[in-house]
Amino acid sequence: MTANAERERFDAQVAKALGDRRLQDWLEDFQRLGQEAHVEAMGELDDKEAWRDALSELRAHTVANLDRYVDEFTANVEANGGRVFFAGDAAEAREYVLDVARGIPTKRVVKSKSMVTEEIELNGALEAAGMEVVETDLGAFIVQLTGEDPYHIIAPALHLTLEQVRDLFSRESGEDLPAEPDVLAAWARRRLREKFMTAELGISGGNFGIASTGTVVLVTNEGNGRMSTTLPGTHVAVMGVERLLPDWEGLDTALTLLTRAGTSQRISTYISAISGPRRDGDRDGPDELHVVLLDNGRSRILGTKYEPVLKCIRCGACLDHCPVYGCIGGHAYSRVYSGPIGAVITPLLEGLDAHAELPYASSLCGACVDACPARVPLTELLLALRADAVQSGLEQQSWRAGMRGYAELTARPAVWDAAVRVAGALAQPLAPGGVLRSAPGLLDKWTASRDLKTPVRRSFRRRWRESGGRVDDGRGS
């Protein structure tokens, strides 16, 4: 997509989310519930800051030694009887999975939710080759039916109500289903069970890869990850190359924080640790295991100021804590990764020129940094991206004009005082609630994307002067 088209898509999605009263209320509730549960789940740890330090150090170490760990992981996957494919970009990854699928041959693919397969647009490629691709995570299944992108990196159908899912499943089933989660889930279970039983190929992501034993670790609550990697004869796991861990001890740190930070659970229902295809004598499990390690722009980040973003374990906590995500919703960001992590990783993977608006989709309040279990310095990275955007002349023109104007004003105290006085007097009738939603003149460039607090009648500088440097209560005499 061109930069302009991306920008228009972003603006349209923001407007759509802001105009949806129900969605706004729901996102507020969802974030409040999520944040409360997050505090409780993290608070149970004996010393949560020490755990976060440990994960941050572990991930930074892994990323700084990624060449060694890719080598070790690969040797061990192969020793376990699996195959590793090295995908430099999305096209190479798609081609490889297609080759595996065609070689079986495959009519039907079952998938366990994986953001990285969204990133490489795998479903479309398999479908174009005539295969049926079925998403089996309930949320991913729902957005596959609606034809939408995932709304949240761990809850793809977060934006849809129970009633909307009822209508969708009723249409799909041709039955009149009630708005009861258990009944709807039971219908989905029956529908998807049939797919699991007949699929030739199962595709998953990989939450972690353990280098010391060549083990792929999958985390799910529904069991779709287990089904996809147990019933079909072939399993392909696609993972970002940075998602490795040195060893099993590291898995304790990573898993403990992934589930507590991400879904506020002590542990997810199912953790599968897969070390190769089924062994002789095993009753079930796939005969073949393929692991696709995807670069697709990740190695470009190594050795730069953006390297700490590769510590991310994709738990989704930054989305749940971001006030901007809570307003603009998950579809405003790019197709795949949303929230603060999406605003950082998408421009890095796909190019800042195509996504120059994303680093500005943040108030830089730092709630994401406080929530991040791996201590990814998201606000620093967002600021660095903004600086890069300015260097490359990619920032919004209005931003540049505004900043130039602001620089002029602040350099001339007398002009500043006059401007503040005039603004204070003029703004009162325009903003009865104390907030300007649409400002006159050049300031409309600011209020096109942000609210503006009404300027005060008496500026701080004036109060300071009049009080002789003493603190008053601001109301004046």
Place this chain on the structure above:
Amino acid sequence: MDRERFIGTITARLGRRPRAEAPPVPRRDAGAAAEAPDREALVRRFCERLAEVSGTAVAVADRAEAQAAVERLAAERGYQGLDCPAALRWPGIEPLCSGDPRAADFGLSEARRAIAETGTVVLWHDAAVPRAASLVPPAAGVFVPASTVVPRLGDITARLAAVARPDLPACITLMSGPSRSMDIGYVSCMGVHGPGEVIVWVIADE
């Protein structure tokens, strides 16, 4: 892309020469080791925590009591088929054992260990513990010896770290209660793909 080029690109970006080995892995400072809780306390905690994630834990004296409980359950509910791998069969359920998980009402597995903090059973999927028995039927039962309950996840990963790669099975599952989802209207529901019911019998004398 070939392996050398793929890894070589990463090394080049890291801005250093290839290394034969990574430096030592940073370890979490676990602080002073807490006194190990006794077996009874661990079993009690395991049972509470499993109940908190909607599973059922039953403490039994010995294997005969656990087996009798399975037989009673099968009779009460009129089960037509059980998925019991060969290693877990006994005369009282033999006639019900189909070995086909797709047709079974109930699947039985033996866990190698359990984790108290999270109500988790550790399933070591070798020939004796097939994956489908705890996954495909609508209800799953698990036998676990009381002596194998450990305080937390780290006690399992530390043990796994000591296992040589060739001795690991193709799959290990950590299972904590029934299958669940919040994907429909953010309401919790059970049994979406895996079993909607999980019963764990903790066997005191093993």
